Amino acid sequence: MTLRAAVLGHPISHSKSPALHRAAYAHLGVELGYEAVDVTEEALPAFMARVREDLRQGQGWRGLSVTMPLKSGMVREVDEVRGVARDLGVVNTVAFEAPQAGEDPGTTRLVGYNTDVAGIVNALRHAGAASAPSAVVLGGGGTAAAAVAALKELGAPYAEIYVRDVSRAAEAKTAAAAVGLAIRVLPLSGAAAALAGADVVISTLPPRAADPLADELAGLLAQRAGVSSAQTAPARPGVLLDVAYDPWPSQIAAAWQEAGGTVVPGLEMLIYQAVEQVRHFSGLGEAMPADVIDVMCDAVGAPRRVF
Template structure:
């Protein structure tokens, strides 16, 4: 029986996940195919129905705009995914001849590892740009990094249900403001996590540059194409550390590979090295 995995989202042609996963499976010597499937929220139930009827599926990576919609499509939601209401990973388990789909969230681990490896403060002052599902994962990651309060800047303050619910469930105090007010708080923060789409932070980047002040903290820009983003360029020129979104993608994919292969301890530094090589990501010293 051939083993399969895939990344689901819309649009999806830009995804680096196939390169990351296939490099890992080749290094591990496991024959799992991994493809990108373009699917909208409306078509997700039909696709998941097909997948349930097909043997050999080991896992699904879930990206925008499906991370909330996937909640109702799995048999069980575990861990921080249940707390946040955000699923970016589906794995399959067999119990007495019955296959069960499990929803989980590896975005949080991806953010935590990426920020820690960049040398963030133990309990950082934090800014999150954006208010959707990935921002909810960012709040959970910041909680793990020791943050009890975060400022969240969004383009539309009426569309912040995901991040508000996450903060309430985690006990993190949020201050939600318009993106037009973000320049000074962003420039002075210890950690900034931008979950905005590509180029959506360009205006803010110009405002930060106009301040002509140092940017001493760590910036993680989840958008990785095109790279470097304007805000990453401005941040680095101000003296701060920049973490590309590709690095977060790497670390969340590492956790997915562990789930999909069911060989967690084998997904080691050698596997991470080939995953980095597959997407041209320099390897940080851990």
């Protein structure tokens, strides 16, 4: 029986997850197929019903990676939500586990997790993000919720959340209340000045959605550097993590890097969170060898990191 896993989302053709996961399982010697499946929010319940039927028929599902726009909806499709995913109400990972005591021994439990938080924290720490940073998040959806939790873990005292529609930031607000981080939700049109002065910026916007900010941000960063250089050493921006990785570099990442700031590509965060998914799907857990990260980096052309 061929074991199966997949990444779900819409659109999904650009996803790097299949390359990451396939490389990992080949290296680990785990026979586990992994594919990308385009699933809309409306189609998710029917898709998950088919997965459960597959399981009843003996087909070997081992895991699902979940991306936009399904991370909140998946909470309603699993049997249990654990860890930070429970606090946030956002699931990006579904593991398939044996039934618990007292349950039908022929059933499989679907358990939801969130590995995005660990992915963001590890990516920012590796990039040298300041402790207790002043922080800005672009976007208010499921990945923004993970960003809020990650900022709390990094010691941020407060965060500003900039969104295209201030009435649609429920996931970020829920996350902030759950982890105890003070936030303010503001319109995206006013974000450039806040970005220029932040220690950490996390953009969770879809590809190209931050492009309109890039020119304004570039001008503000250049102006700030000019003022600083006339007085002391030039001021540099902090760390920008842009979770969008196609196309790369994004316009906002290019502007940030041109001003001397540190840029963390979304691909790096994707690798960090995918490592945690591989632990779940392979069944190896903490016994998974550390060198699997190298082959995952190689699979997508990312620089090898000391993790």
